[in-house]
Amino acid sequence: MNTSMQAVRYLGPKQNFELRAVAIPSPGPGQARVKIAACGVCRTELHLRDGLLDLGRRDFTVGHEIAGTIDAVGEGVRAERIGQRVVVYYYEGCGDCRYCREGDEQLCPAPASQPGFTSDGGYAEYIVVRARNCVALPPEIPLSQAAPLGCAGSTAVHAGKLARLVPGAWAVIHGFGGVGMATLQYAASCGARTIAIGLGAARLQAAREMGATAVIDAAATPDVAADVATLTGEGADAVFDLVGTSASMGASAAMLRRRGRLVLIGYTADLFSIHPVALIVREIAVLGSVGSTLGDLHDAVDLVARGLMRPVIDRTMRLADFAEALAAVEAQDLTGRIVLTP
Numbered sequence: 001m002n003t004s005m006q007a008v009r010y011l012g013p014k015q016n017f018e019l020r021a022v023a024i025p026s027p028g029p030g031q032a033r034v035k036i037a038a039c040g041v042c043r044t045e046l047h048l049r050d051g052l053l054d055l056g057r058r059d060f061t062v063g064h065e066i067a068g069t070i071d072a073v074g075e076g077v078r079a080e081r082i083g084q085r086v087v088v089y090y091y092e093g094c095g096d097c098r099y100c101r102e103g104d105e106q107l108c109p110a111p112a113s114q115p116g117f118t119s120d121g122g123y124a125e126y127i128v129v130r131a132r133n134c135v136a137l138p139p140e141i142p143l144s145q146a147a148p149l150g151c152a153g154s155t156a157v158h159a160g161k162l163a164r165l166v167p168g169a170w171a172v173i174h175g176f177g178g179v180g181m182a183t184l185q186y187a188a189s190c191g192a193r194t195i196a197i198g199l200g201a202a203r204l205q206a207a208r209e210m211g212a213t214a215v216i217d218a219a220a221t222p223d224v225a226a227d228v229a230t231l232t233g234e235g236a237d238a239v240f241d242l243v244g245t246s247a248s249m250g251a252s253a254a255m256l257r258r259r260g261r262l263v264l265i266g267y268t269a270d271l272f273s274i275h276p277v278a279l280i281v282r283e284i285a286v287l288g289s290v291g292s293t294l295g296d297l298h299d300a301v302d303l304v305a306r307g308l309m310r311p312v313i314d315r316t317m318r319l320a321d322f323a324e325a326l327a328a329v330e331a332q333d334l335t336g337r338i339v340l341t342p
């Protein structure tokens, strides 16, 4: 077997990623090595590259939507796991803090590692992670479809739970990229009525095909909040903001009904500013949602297996073409995820 592999490295903020040869890692105690079949491209990679997200670490492999096959295990991991097809959960919490104890490893203040964010991720041929982070896939889910569950799918499940969606509730998905598509599907699986706000005929057609109750073309209307009011009567029970601009977040807050919940997931360099009275007199809740728990990823896999969620892949590209893939994400002309294959 080769001892080195190709990997796309983050060297520091405001620097382009570089394809480099690095050593193929070996699993230590409690770990598994995954031969990567597919890694989704997430907007977060742009935030890392541009310096908007900087967790302080340098020189690691990016990528956190990882699917592949376990090809080696370390001490204490059942050998039967070798050959298992898996999607990888990308938080490894400390295991001891109040958040880890509750299963909220995405909130751990001192995580052991975070593949793709502070330690080696999935734009590579192999990755070594804690074995329990490798979530087994049923045979009906292909690896290329599974990769986007690692972030887009599990993030949607997590945000949907925070929004406490109930049957009949109106859920607005403001921003219709990979996470938005998964959030719409999750909301529909909860029995919610869904409104997708997006740009471009192809994406909005995809929303209709996913069963959106209504779609709004953000480029074709002067006031998306007014459109939501017209559709819902009073306003939405929950709005998921995946755009993260001052304009989108202001509109998202304005389109809620009383007691509505605004869930912020996407971000840009913009600030969210609002007069408190707009929240106070309508008892609006504003929530942040980051990543997911390991349980949320298990739930996402289960929902896909049951046909209630379906990852949307725009295209598959070679790992070596990562720069082209990132440019396409930046241009926002995709319908679904790009998946890289080593």
Ligand SMILES: [Zn+2]
Residues within 6 Å of the ligand: 042, 043, 044, 064, 151, 152
């Ligand atoms: Zn992501």
Ligand SMILES: [Zn+2]
Residues within 6 Å of the ligand: 093, 094, 095, 096, 097, 098, 099, 100, 101, 108, 109, 110, 111
């Ligand atoms: Zn912890």
